[in-house]
Amino acid sequence: MKRLAIILIMACAVLWAAGVEAHGPTLKNKETASLASNPKNRGPFELVTHTGRTVTDRDYLGKYMLVYFGYTHCPDVCPIDLQIVSEAVDMLGADGGKVQPLFITVDPKRDTVKVMADYVKHFHPRLIGLTGSKQQIASAAKIYRMQSRKSVPQDAEPGEYLIDHSAAIVLIGPDGGGLSLFPHGITARDIVADIKRYIAP
Numbered sequence: 001m002k003r004l005a006i007i008l009i010m011a012c013a014v015l016w017a018a019g020v021e022a023h024g025p026t027l028k029n030k031e032t033a034s035l036a037s038n039p040k041n042r043g044p045f046e047l048v049t050h051t052g053r054t055v056t057d058r059d060y061l062g063k064y065m066l067v068y069f070g071y072t073h074c075p076d077v078c079p080i081d082l083q084i085v086s087e088a089v090d091m092l093g094a095d096g097g098k099v100q101p102l103f104i105t106v107d108p109k110r111d112t113v114k115v116m117a118d119y120v121k122h123f124h125p126r127l128i129g130l131t132g133s134k135q136q137i138a139s140a141a142k143i144y145r146m147q148s149r150k151s152v153p154q155d156a157e158p159g160e161y162l163i164d165h166s167a168a169i170v171l172i173g174p175d176g177g178g179l180s181l182f183p184h185g186i187t188a189r190d191i192v193a194d195i196k197r198y199i200a201p
């Protein structure tokens with residue numbers, strides 16, 4: 001078990017060292033940026049919150065959304081990015097209320113409603129975890145051009161696996177269209193500066 005943990009950390013470190021434009025080699029950064037931050041990239045999606053409620057893209061119209069695709073078993077990249085999203089929401093102060101942070105799992109098999117509920121509470125009280133069927137997750141990911149791919153480390157124990165996935169935070173506008181895409185490595189301060197360009201004073 002200890003050995004597996006070390007392998008998991010190494011796998012993630014390698015991806016990270018490779019630049020983690022994507023959290024894995026699936027998507028180049030430029031490609032992601034031009035596609036995901038496109039106003040034409042919008043719903044519809046239907047997913048299930050970590051409290052078990054079915055929601056669609058229409059539930060979030062009128063708010064800015066900070067959307068991150070990842071999974072709860074991710075050894076380090078996802079927790080770092082979710083921490084940054086949470087910091088950004090706090091740094092926005094009163095304007096933070098206009099922004100809904102969303103964490104959409106790319107691993108619905110393991111990330112059940114209960115697992116998501118236990119996970120999101122470690123980051124921000126307003127962070128909503130979203131899961132769903134494989135099909136529901138796939139169509140949501142398609143909207144924002146987020147890719148993911150299962151990978152099994154050579155020495156993994158039976159049933160254990162990782163998921164390489166695009167690691168980028170997407171800012172969606174109140175009309176549901178994509179506005180900005182923040183690559184892994186962005187700071188909360190930079191995200192806040194960008195959101196303030198859109199939020200009227």
Ligand code: NI
Pocket residue numbers: 023070071074075076077078079165167
């Ligand atoms: Ni991850």
